[in-house]
Amino acid sequence: MIRSITTLLVPIPTIRTHKLACTVMNEQTLVLVHIQTEDGLEGWGEATTIGGLNYAEESPHSIKTNIDTYFTPLLLKEAPTSTAKAMQLLNQHIIGNRFAKCAIETALLDIEGKRLGIPVSELLGGRVRNELEVAWTLASGNTDQDISEAKQMIEQKKHRIFKLKIGSNPINEDISHVLAIKQAIPEYRVTVDVNQAWTELEAMSAIKRLQAGGVDLIEQPISMRNQAGLKRLKEHFEVAIMADEIVQDLQNAFRLAVDHCADVFAVKINQAGGLKAACLIGQMAQLAGIELYGGTMLEGPIGTAASAHVFSTYPSLNFDTELFGPLLLTEDILARPLDYSNFGLSVPTGPGLGIEVDRDKIYHYAGLSLSAVSNTNSQPYLAAENSL
Numbered sequence: 213m214i215r216s217i218t219t220l221l222v223p224i225p226t227i228r229t230h231k232l233a234c235t236v237m238n239e240q241t242l243v244l245v246h247i248q249t250e251d252g253l254e255g256w257g258e259a260t261t262i263g264g265l266n267y268a269e270e271s272p273h274s275i276k277t278n279i280d281t282y283f284t285p286l287l288l289k290e291a292p293t294s295t296a297k298a299m300q301l302l303n304q305h306i307i308g309n310r311f312a313k314c315a316i317e318t319a320l321l322d323i324e325g326k327r328l329g330i331p332v333s334e335l336l337g338g339r340v341r342n343e344l345e346v347a348w349t350l351a352s353g354n355t356d357q358d359i360s361e362a363k364q365m366i367e368q369k370k371h372r373i374f375k376l377k378i379g380s381n382p383i384n385e386d387i388s389h390v391l392a393i394k395q396a397i398p399e400y401r402v403t404v405d406v407n408q409a410w411t412e413l414e415a416m417s418a419i420k421r422l423q424a425g426g427v428d429l430i431e432q433p434i435s436m437r438n439q440a441g442l443k444r445l446k447e448h449f450e451v452a453i454m455a456d457e458i459v460q461d462l463q464n465a466f467r468l469a470v471d472h473c474a475d476v477f478a479v480k481i482n483q484a485g486g487l488k489a490a491c492l493i494g495q496m497a498q499l500a501g502i503e504l505y506g507g508t509m510l511e512g513p514i515g516t517a518a519s520a521h522v523f524s525t526y527p528s529l530n531f532d533t534e535l536f537g538p539l540l541l542t543e544d545i546l547a548r549p550l551d552y553s554n555f556g557l558s559v560p561t562g563p564g565l566g567i568e569v570d571r572d573k574i575y576h577y578a579g580l581s582l583s584a585v586s587n588t589n590s591q592p593y594l595a596a597e598n599s600l
C-alpha cells in the first residue's frame with residue numbers, strides 16, 4: 213500500500229560539455245521518484261530527459277509537476293494493489309507522460325522485487341545475461357579531445373564502442389570529424405547519432421560517405437516525422453540504420469516494426485513509457501527481425517539500473533548498449549556505484565533494482581534538507597490486497 217510519493221529534481225554537473233545536435237549540456241537534471249509503502253518498503257524511479265524540452269515533450273519540471281499534481285493524488289485515492297493495476301489506472305486517466313509513468317513503474321517494481329526478494333529483471337520475464345557491453349559517447353565538440361578520450365577509455369578497459377554525436381555542424385565538417393576518429397581507432401566500432409538533424413537528401417549523401425569510411429551504425433539521421441524516409445534510407449544502405457527518437461509508445465513501435473522501418477531499434481525505458489513497455493518493444497522488434505540496442509536518455513544510476521534490468525532480458529542484443537549515463541556525471545548518488553568494468557556494466561543482482569541510494573547526496577543536490585522531503589504527499593493508503 214503506497215504511503216507517499218516524493219519527486220525530486222536533482223541537477224548534477226557533467227564531467228565535460230556534452231554536445232548534441234539538439235542541445236549542449238553542462239549538467240543533467242535527474243528526476244527522481246521515491247515511493248514508500250505503509251509496511252515500510254521503499255522504491256526509487258527516474259524520469260530523466262535531455263536538454264529541458266529540446267529532446268522530448270516532457271521536461272524535468274513538467275514531469276515533477278504532473279506527478280505531484282495528477283499522478284500522486286490519483287494513486288493515493290484509488291489505492292491500486294499491484295504495479296500492474298497502478299499502471300493500468302495511470303494509463304486510463306493520464307494521456308501520454310511516458311517519462312513520468314516510467315519513473316512510477318520503476319519505483320513500484322523496485323518495491324515489488326524487494327517484497328519478493330528477487331531482482332526486477334526476474335519480474336520482467338527473467339534475465340539471460342549478467343553483463344552488458346556499454347558504448348561511450350564522444351561529444352566534446354572537439355576531434356582531438358574525442359580521440360584522446362576514446363584511446364583513454366580503451367586503455368582503461370572501460371569502453372570499446374564509440375558513438376559520435378553529430379548534426380550540429382556543416383555536414384562536411386561532421387563527416388571529417390567522424391572519419392578522423394574512425395581512422396584513429398580503426399579496429400573499434402564507431403557509430404553516429406545525428407539526432408534528426410539532416411534532411412533525407414542530406415542523409416543520402418552523408419551516409420554514403422560514412423558507410424565508405426567504415427562507420428558501423430547510423431542513428432536517427434532524419435526527422436522522426438519522416439518514417440517513410442527512414443525506411444528508404446534503411447533499404448538504400450548496407451550500413452545499419454537505427455531508429456531512436458521515432459521509437460516511442462507501444463502502438464507506434466508496433467507500426468514501425470510491422471513496416472520494418474529500421475534495421476535496429478534503440479529502446480529507452482523513458483521513451484517507451486516504462487520497463488514493461490520497453491520489454492514489449494524489444495519483443496515486437498525481435499518478432500519483426502529488427503535488431504536491438506539498449507539506449508539511454510542519459511539517466512543517472514537509478515534509471516540506468518532499471519534499463520539494465522530490461523536489457524538483460526532481451527534474447528539478443530547484437531548492438532549492445534550505451535548505458536554510460538552515470539559516468540557522465542561528476543557525482544554518484546548511490547551508496548555503492550554501479551559496477552562498470554571490462555568494457556561493460558554488471559546488471560545488479562540484489563532484490564528490486566539492486567541498488568542503494570545515498571539519500572544525503574540526493575537531498576544535497578536537490579537543494580533540500582531531509583526533513584523538508586520526508587512528509588511530502590504522505591497520506592494514509594488503504595487497500596484489501598497487499599502486493600504493493
Ligand code: MUC
Nearest residue numbers: 349405407456508509510
Ligand atoms: C540519444 O539520442 O541517443 C544517448 C547518448 C547521448 O549522448 O545522448 C543520448 C540520446
Ligand code: MG
Nearest residue numbers: 405431432456
Ligand atoms: Mg539517439
